[in-house]
Amino acid sequence: MPKTLLYLLLLFSNAAMVLVTPKSTIEPCSNSDSCSALLGYTLYTDLKVSEVGSLFNVDPVSILTANAIDISYPDVENHILPSQLFLRIPVTCACVDGIRKSVSTHYKTRPSDTLTSISNQVYAGLVSADQLREANDIQDPDVLDVGDNLLVPLPCTCFNGTDNSLPAVYLSYVVKDVDTLAGIAARYRTTLTDLMNVNAMGSTAVKAGDILAVPLPACATNFPRYALDHGLIVPNGSxxxxxxxxxxxxxxxxxxxxxxxxxxxxxxxxxxxxxxxxxxxxxxxxxxxxxxxxxxxxxxxxxxxxxxxxxxxxxxxPRCPGPQQFPPLIAPPSSVTRDSTYAPSPAPQSDGAGPAGATTPKSSVVPSSGSIPGLPPASGPSGSVSSACSLTNSLSTFPPAFMLYLFVKFIVSIS
Structure with a gap:
């Protein structure tokens, strides 16, 4: 094979790799403070509530209350939750090596496990195989001993527990194939501008596997520092x-x-x-x-x-308060429907102008801050988006099939 052809083939392969690299919002930190955060997790199989708790090393009851699931049901911790159910998992977000992450989760390997299966299936894309390998100093990723106790570093953000100066808890959300930024914003009752600022995004483009920090309005406490539950903050609706x-x-x-x-x-x-x-x-x-x-x-x-x-x-x-309003409790879920609160966020409705099944909105709302595509908005937080670069943004505007067509056409012309 000619060197020129080999070089072009490698260049195309690298370009394709750039296209599929997911992005994750990273919050730099420099202190030992921690905060309460949430992980957006989709069950990979049917699991008991207690099994989900063990998977993340959190109290099963806290998982139920975080999702407004009624805890008064008999033997609720042994209730079986259905595969593909979306849950909000409460975790403690710490500062480790200058980056916010949750490091309280450990996973014991099973016979059929690989780093990729643990990453993509068991933890639904919240952690990558490379992150697992690095966190556990694994030399050969193809060799896992049964019963190994792996540290699972999970993404989280604090941003001082506020969003636009109001109390907030941040949810780490793994983007699905059907998602758009507008759909995610609508689902969590926020705006495109807010999501872009929080995640230091230069455009509204997202792809499956990206991990976004989504701010959820919350009720904060002013308990004294010596209280065991100092800093308790509860997301609205939970x-x-x-x-x-x-x-x-x-x-x-x-x-x-x-x-x-x-x-x-x-x-x-x-x-x-x-x-x-x-x-x-x-x-x-x-x-x-x-x-x-x-x-x-x-x-x-x-x-x-x-x-x-x-x-x-x-x-x-001035006036007497009305009765206390409570977030509506639901029964422990036993099935998943498209209209469920826990279903993936839908894409915006098509206005009929585009082809059937199109998920791209007719127009995109971009913050009017004079931001340049590829650079974070001027009013964005101090966080950053890993694996984001201008090359990615430029290449992503071309469909892979079209790039392959041009490549093949070029090869034919020089052969």
Missing amino acids: YAITASHCVQCSCGPGNLNLYCMPASLAVSCSSMQCKNSNLMLGNVTTQRSSAGCNVTSCSYGGFVNGTIVTMLSTSLQ
């Missing part, structure tokens, strides 16, 4: 269990004020009655007056040295 399963906190759909009450799992818990009052945790009394409404409430103040801290507060408000 719940959290704290204080040794004694207290259940929710972030209602109508507001971003955390509301805590005794949990349905509570068995042996410290007193939840506010001092100098008959009110229990979560109770609110109101009394109308000519000046407004006198409101007295017994709220949760954190879990300190095994004790549930309660705080009695009184205030004068």
Whole structure:
């Protein structure tokens, strides 16, 4: 084979490799602080709730509450969740070697495992085979001993627990084939501009395997630093269990004020009655007056040295508050439907102008910040998108089949 032909073949192969390289949002860090984060995970097979918990080394109950699944069902931790169900997995996001990631997950290898199968199937693309190899110092990726305990570094971001100066929890979302950035924004009730800024994107283009940081509005707490659950933050529309399963906190759909009450799992818990009052945790009394409404409430103040801290507060408000709104609870899922809350985010509806099944929107909304394609918007965060470069953006505008056609045509002309 002529050297010129060999060189062109290698060049085309490298170009194809660039086209399929997924991108992931990376947040540099320089301190030891951690935050609460979420992973978007699609089940690769039917799994019990407890098995999902073991897979990520997290409390199974926290998985249920993060997805607003009713925990009062009998033996709920042994309920079998269906394959392809999409769940939000709560994890602790730490700072490791200058990058935000979750490093509390370990996986014990089985006879049929490879780094690729663990990456693509078991953890649904949240970690790559190369990341597994590097994190575990594996010399030969084709040789895995059964029972090896592998560290699984998982992507997460904190961004100071805020989005546009409001409390937020960040979800690491693996882009599916059917996804568009507009569809993802619509699903999580945010904007294209916000997603592009958070992920330092220069265009709205995404492809399967990309991992995006998606900000979710949340209810934050102001518990003291010495409280065991200091920094508790609950995404809007979900719940959290704290204080040794004694207290259940929710972030209602109508507001971003955390509301805590005794949990349905509570068995042996410290007193939840506010001092100098008959009110229990979560109770609110109101009394109308000519000046407004006198409101007295017994709220949760954190879990300190095994004790549930309660705080009695009184205030004068212009009007009496309505009943507390709770995120709607669902039964433990047993099937997956396209219309499910947990289904992959849909592409925008076609307006009929394009071919059937087209997923590209008629027009794309780009932040009006004068940003240049290939560079992050001017108001973007300090994070970065790995494997992103101008070559990728340029090549991605040409279909691989067309590039192959040109390559073959060129070879024929010189032969």
